[in-house]
Amino acid sequence: MMNTVENSPLPESFINFLNENGLDPSIYNSADNLPRYIRLKPGYEENLKDIEDELGYQLTQVGWLSNFYSLPPHVHIANSKAYQQGKVYGIDAASGAAVSALNITPGDHVLDLCAAPGRRWWRKGRDNNPRSKPNGAKLCMILELLGNSGSVTGVDVARHRLAACRTMVQKYALGDHCRLFVADGTSFSLVPTRVRLASELSDESTLERKLDMFKEWTSKRPWKERKRAAKARKNNLSHLSMQNSDPELIFYGQHSGVIGCTRDDLYQTYSDYELSKCGYDKVIVDAECTHDGSIKHVQKFEQWGWETLQRRVLDAERTDDLTTLQFRLLNNGYRLLKAGGSLVYSTCSLTVAQNEGVVERFLSENSSAELQEVDGSHSWPCKSGRIPKTLRFDPVTSQTSGLFVAKFAKLST
Numbered sequence: 316m317m318n319t320v321e322n323s324p325l326p327e328s329f330i331n332f333l334n335e336n337g338l339d340p341s342i343y344n345s346a347d348n349l350p351r352y353i354r355l356k357p358g359y360e361e362n363l364k365d366i367e368d369e370l371g372y373q374l375t376q377v378g379w380l381s382n383f384y385s386l387p388p389h390v391h392i393a394n395s396k397a398y399q400q401g402k403v404y405g406i407d408a409a410s411g412a413a414v415s416a417l418n419i420t421p422g423d424h425v426l427d428l429c430a431a432p433g434r435r436w437w438r439k440g441r442d443n444n445p446r447s448k449p450n451g452a453k454l455c456m457i458l459e460l461l462g463n464s465g466s467v468t469g470v471d472v473a474r475h476r477l478a479a480c481r482t483m484v485q486k487y488a489l490g491d492h493c494r495l496f497v498a499d500g501t502s503f504s505l506v507p508t509r510v511r512l513a514s515e516l517s518d519e520s521t522l523e524r525k526l527d528m529f530k531e532w533t534s535k536r537p538w539k540e541r542k543r544a545a546k547a548r549k550n551n552l553s554h555l556s557m558q559n560s561d562p563e564l565i566f567y568g569q570h571s572g573v574i575g576c577t578r579d580d581l582y583q584t585y586s587d588y589e590l591s592k593c594g595y596d597k598v599i600v601d602a603e604c605t606h607d608g609s610i611k612h613v614q615k616f617e618q619w620g621w622e623t624l625q626r627r628v629l630d631a632e633r634t635d636d637l638t639t640l641q642f643r644l645l646n647n648g649y650r651l652l653k654a655g656g657s658l659v660y661s662t663c664s665l666t667v668a669q670n671e672g673v674v675e676r677f678l679s680e681n682s683s684a685e686l687q688e689v690d691g692s693h694s695w696p697c698k699s700g701r702i703p704k705t706l707r708f709d710p711v712t713s714q715t716s717g718l719f720v721a722k723f724a725k726l727s728t
Contacts, residue, residue: 326621332629336666342717343610345710350375350385352408352715353392354452356487357382357459359402366397379694380411385714401487406452409708409718412697413601413661414453416689416722419460423596424507428500428648429603430454430469431476451480453601458489466571468595469495470503474565481566491568498562500600501643504584505562506593506651508572529573529581532566587650591725594653602641604662604669605634608717610710634668641673649681654727657687661720665709670719671701687722 325333325340333340353374355363367373372390377383385408392398392405419425431451454469461467471477474497484490496503561582567573573581585593605628606612616624626633645660652658660677662669678684686704689695696713697706700721708718 324617326624328625328629329621336668338665339711342710343613345610347388349388349610349710349716350714351388351390351392352377352406352411353384353386353403354406354411354456355382355384355403356401359397362397362402366395366403369395369397377408379691379696380408380415383408383411404452404455404483404487406456407716407718409663409697409713409715410453410601410661411456412692412695412706412708413659413718413720414456414460414599416659416692416720417457417460417597417599417657418690419457419597421462421464423461423465425457425461425465425467426507426595426598426648426651427454427457427467427469428503428598428600428644428651429471430495431471431473431480451483453599454480454493455483455487455489457599458484458493461492463492463570465492465596466507467493468505468507469493470498470500470562471495472497472499474563477565484566490566491570494567494571494573495565496562497565501640501647503562503647504651505582506585506590507595508576508581529567529576529578531574532568590651591654591727594651594656596653596656598648598652598656598658600644600648600658600660602644602660602662602669602673603637604641604664605637605666606663608663608665608709608719610716638668638673641669642676645673645677646681649677649684649723649725652725654683654725656725658723658725659720660723661718663716663718665707665717665719667701670707670721671705674702674705674721683726685724685726687724689720689722 325343330340355366363374370386370390370392372386374384374386377385383406386392392403395403397403417425430453454467457467469477469480471480477495477497481490481495484493484495496505564573564581607628613624628634641662645658648660649658660674664670674686678686686702688704689706692706695706695708696715697708697720698712699705700707700719702721704722706720708715708720710717
């Protein structure tokens with residue numbers, strides 16, 4: 316039963332918005348009781364007792380998600396040795412479920428098309444909100460599941476947010492098979508590159524080709540490239556220039572497939588037919604959204620002012636722009652998926668338009684796409700979405716943040 320304005324601190328416009336989407340406003344009363352979640356990096360299981368002693372609280376294992384533990388909501392891990400030494404990181408269990416839905420296997424080439432999702436859409440690419448914190452936890456979990464094989468390609472349009480992901484990947488020593496591109500996810504077109512053997516590198520025929528090869532990664536870019544990027548940012552044209560230039564490679568690991576490639580090799584583009592043969596095995600599109608499923612985030616509008624929520628979440632024109640962006644991200648992620656591969660689409664919105672609405676449009680325009688059941692989801696604390704085989708996490712049902720998950724397979728044509 317829907318709450319009314321009289322017994323809710325939420326503004327009437329937001330109550331109406333929730334009712335229109337079949338959402339119970341009472342879920343926003345549960346934020347103070349939602350547990351925090353952490354993922355323990357594989358190999359540190361024997362340190363569990365030490366971590367509990369340091370935090371002063373017992374970690375409760377999440378039975379339906381491997382290596383996840385819950386903590387009371389007021390416990391912070393940032394100052395703990397376990398966090399500082401790269402043994403644990405914070406990630407909501409629902410976000411972990413979206414990664415788990417990919418069913419990553421050794422040797423997979425994985426694309427994370429929105430590697431650093433956040434609030435950038437609200438400011439058209441400029442995130443000036445000090446409360447907005449990039450998080451590379453999803454990328455770290457993907458790399459952990461992959462192990463010492465295959466590759467992960469992370470893409471995001473916001474350079475500073477992707478740089479934060481790079482820092483996290485390096486902190487947790489997971490970057491060996493990773494490469495990160497600052498690029499527009501709706502037009503990114505690069506395929507995974509295979510690792511070049513040392514014997515191959517020694518057989519290159521010309522000095523020019525050798526000089527053009529990517530060597531061991533360094534954080535320092537050529538001066539001209541730095542100057543060009545700084546000028547674009549100064550003129551607020553970074554998003555526009557992104558559409559007219561090659562993706563910016565800001566990190567690559569020793570075994571990411573980049574070392575030994577020439578620039579022409581790395582930036583080679585392929586037809587849609589070729590992509591079905593040489594594309595990614597797994598793709599995750601954790602799309603930008605209104606974040607209305609993040610309960611703690613919605614509660615912050617009490618501090619920011621409810622008129623800000625009206626402008627950022629409820630404005631129909633902006634929401635229409637956002638669903639168009641989500642569709643384009645999903646469509647491009649699917650284009651880069653090889654035949655037989657799997658794609659997961661997720662948002663932390665609970666609205667129909669940003670979830671089932673996007674899925675329905677996508678399926679109507681892609682005859683080779685098929686919705687799949689998520690393996691193991693029968694034991695997850697979530698509900699079915701309005702479309703069969705889709706999943707919805709919410710604070711009341713799942714004791715997590717809100718999240719929508721849909722999994723697709725790309726059939727051979």
